[in-house]
Amino acid sequence: MDIKQIDKEYIANTYARFDLQLVKGKGSFVYDENGKEYIDLGTGIAVNAFGVGDSAWKEAVINQLDKIQHTSNLYYSEPCALLAQTLCKRTGMKKVFFSNSGAEANECAIKAGRKYGETKKGKDYYTIVTLKNSFHGRTITTLSATGQDVFHEHFTPMTGGFVFAQANDIDDVKTLVKNNKCCAVMIELVQGEGGVTALDKTYVQELEKFTKEEDLLLIVDEVQTGNGRTGSLYAYMEYGITPDVVTTAKGLGGGLPIGATMLGDKAASLFTPGLNGSTFGGNPVCAAGALSVIERIDERLLAEVKEKSAYIFNELKGAKGVKSVSGLGLMIGIECEKDAGEIIARCQKRGVLVIKAKHKLRLLPALNIPMDVLKKAIEIIKEECER
Template sequence: MNTDKIIKRDKKYVLHTYARSPIVIERGSGMTAWDADGKSYLDFTSGIGVNALGYADPQWAAAVAEQAAQLQHTSNLYYTAPCTKLARKLCKLTGMDKVFFGNSGAEANEGAIKCARKYSVTTYGPGRSKVISLVNSFHGRTLATLTATGQDVFHHDFGPFPENFGYVPANDLEALRQALIPGDVCAVMMELVQGEGGVVALDADYVHDVAALCAEKDILLIVDEVQTGVGRTGTFLASQHFALQPDIVTLAKGLGGGLPIGAVLMKEKVADTMGPGSHGSTFGGNPVVCAGGCAVIDRMDDAFFDNINACAARLREGLEKIPQVEAVTGLGLMVGIALKGGRKASEVRTLCEHHGLLVLTAKDRIRLLPPLILTPEDVDTAVQILAEVLAELPADDQTGA
């Protein structure tokens, strides 16, 4: 079927909760996607950070296919080798002690909130159940994770919301101190790089102070690494850049290499309060998905991370030379581009697609989340296309280049 027929069918049968580009992705290989009309695109989105190894990686595909032909699913009433294998790899890589598997970042963050509240009730009794998150954060679209999200734009039309959530501005330690005074907080939840909030990294000193404050009061520190984790920032966890050991870490996106997975990693003291019946997920720890996750992690050796960091530095250097770029934010291969002259990120995204480059947006910024397998040549091509697009797009005001 051609593009028009597929889009027409989508409009008739699929709920329209996404503002899609008029592109039908038909196949992909490595860094390249092809649409239903045969046009190729250099992909700097990786499915919003999911395709860590790019499209149809042969080793990943072989691991998934082999497992699918052997055992595609069983319930969590039984054990499977891929689930335990992936859990062991994650714990050894992160210094965490136990893992709960789910299906998405939102589900992982829901699980983290439940673990934090269960720890607090078990340790201190009821009345200490509030979760503090940061203004401009994003933690998911379920009711609890939507409530934890510190952006009003996502809250419209969906109340009433669950109770016992609060927000403080990022990088404002005094605001957090004041929020903790009532003594009703069980956890602080934060992204080290606020992705949907504009690709903004937290200050390192602030992160260290928050960790110290939480440790002093035995308030659990939850770090949402749904987008920053699994190599995205040049280390397996972004927490490692900050020499941070959280009580709970959430992962998703790149972990499955293209298949849906979420993970809640926790320290022993948290895990000890979660017993049989305290949480569950029918598809959590699915053997096919876990086989894919193991294939992703097995690729992440020193050379893999060296390439991520080298390409990230090259990408930032190239972007900063473009006259229409105001600033480059983020960490590693999680990149935000602030634009001069009132240029609209949505218009840049559309023009990039016409030029054969797929990019994302976050608020008023261009967001880049390329597959972690990119090469210096891929970086140079993407920078060149962005430079051409920004040069041909006029400024919307008189103040920018």
């Protein structure tokens, strides 16, 4: 069976795949159909937080599968309730809406923003300021929120009600809020798809102050940065701010699809029955796996994430062939002198899987990648950047 050929024939042509089929894995190692081993620094784009086949996660998922795989949101469900409770206790948020993906979590946050504007100021106050170079998802509305024209091509008309500010320029946000009837500001703290660049701390803190003064919701999209990825449970904790809404997905599920929109004090009572919903949202199997992930992102693990991050920055900053290293925690972008695609292909040949963000290499290893495995992979990346 030629899986690659079948894929090409039958799967919608939306992905430019690497010429590689992954069939199994364990921890930070994955294997192709010929048994070749790779160190995985992509983790399914920041999804497999504890690597492949993590035993505690598997146990939680299988235990739940043995009980019931799905209930619908017409009934109470233990994993879903306990996950929401744990998320709220760990973040100080007050309520959680569960969905299946990052885009869906952001759709809910956008609804929260619009409902907040309507409630506090009137129906016209629906505009949301997002940042240029952002990425918020692939649905028409989250694409509309995405501040990159290239994603809007072919799909116009986009959903109205989004204006775009230059990142790290507080005056730009202030001008946009002055000239539009706004309800919220929505940001990624590290623009992932946009090239792994972290926002300035002072800017983010000014933004928090400004949104409070103007009574706007501050929505932080932590779909990629969340769940330990940046060295804190959520990246906003690194920035010393308290957002009104936090969205997340990816690593939360540890490999199964789940999205979460966490609502703080200002947003907690915006939703009433019927205003949002999702058939699969908070699915008990996904929620049980997510609970196992969140419970194990503790201070010790977060300290390890920071230590490994520092190691990567130290090794690669100023290395031959490396122009710059950016990001936070284990979400790292490497700008190389040579073409990123070629370096990625050579790393792949040598058994290291790295992905791309714009023109950079992007590293998103498992939070628990063993140090010796990480060192081996970084050595290969370094050599390939230099070559």
